[in-house]
Amino acid sequence: MHVAMSNGKPNEDISADMFTAGVSVTTRIYMGVEANDSLFKARASFLDFNLGVGIGTGTGIKDESFDFKVVGCGFQIGRKVSISVFGSTVGVDFGRLFG
Template sequence: MVKVTCSTDIKKELLKKETWKCKKTITKKPNTKIASVHVDIIDTVNIIDTFDRPRNTFKKGAYAACDKYAKRGLKDEAGNRLPKAGFHAGAGLGRAGAELSVLEAEAKGPNASVSAQANVVGAGVLARAEVGSVSANAGPVGVKLGLGIDTGASIGAHGVEAKILGMGVSIGPKTSISVFNSEVSCSVM
């Protein structure tokens, strides 16, 4: 029997106590993120439809609204350049917002809504209940801070997404996993 021992400086360094630094504290508190920032391909395409949108501001106390639309598109006017169809119904307590060109901002109190839409880049359905939220969009870049639960599905240029009670998965240029509307994501773009 022959015994062979190999030794290198690298192996000696790995054996030293100073090489390894152990974390001595463990965080047991769950960490959730209730804010998100995104760049959306759908909103990038919608710039064509909103670049000349006139200024509009609104504020409402208690509200309930239902709207359906079907637009053939291809008209040279704000909101009518791209073909689209959809439905939206919602109700809540307190809502305020402003729109100008590709810029928009909105704040909402407790609310619930359901919507379905189809356009040139995809289709989807969504039901949402929120305690409250604030959001802002500048073309394809959006920021949202809020607390709510989404249930829905969509498919299109952004990939495929499905959520049930705020828990779900998105696969596409931005792949993500959501748990109670807190999200971990990785963007390929």
């Protein structure tokens, strides 16, 4: 299920997804493997929130930020600042805040 509201400004967009799953393999500047199930994923203005279970491992530059993750636990710092614990994540996107 996906719900979204927007008035055209990136720092005022709201979107939410419920009951999603995904698997990805990424190479280039960021190298990683990820599998996750999300109970609830939301993006409101410059805030990001994901409640779920994930086992991702990778490191590199992603979304203009340094990202490091081992077995779903890690951090991202740069344009995006976030912390992940076993696939659940909370973070801030400064690109949407000041963009």
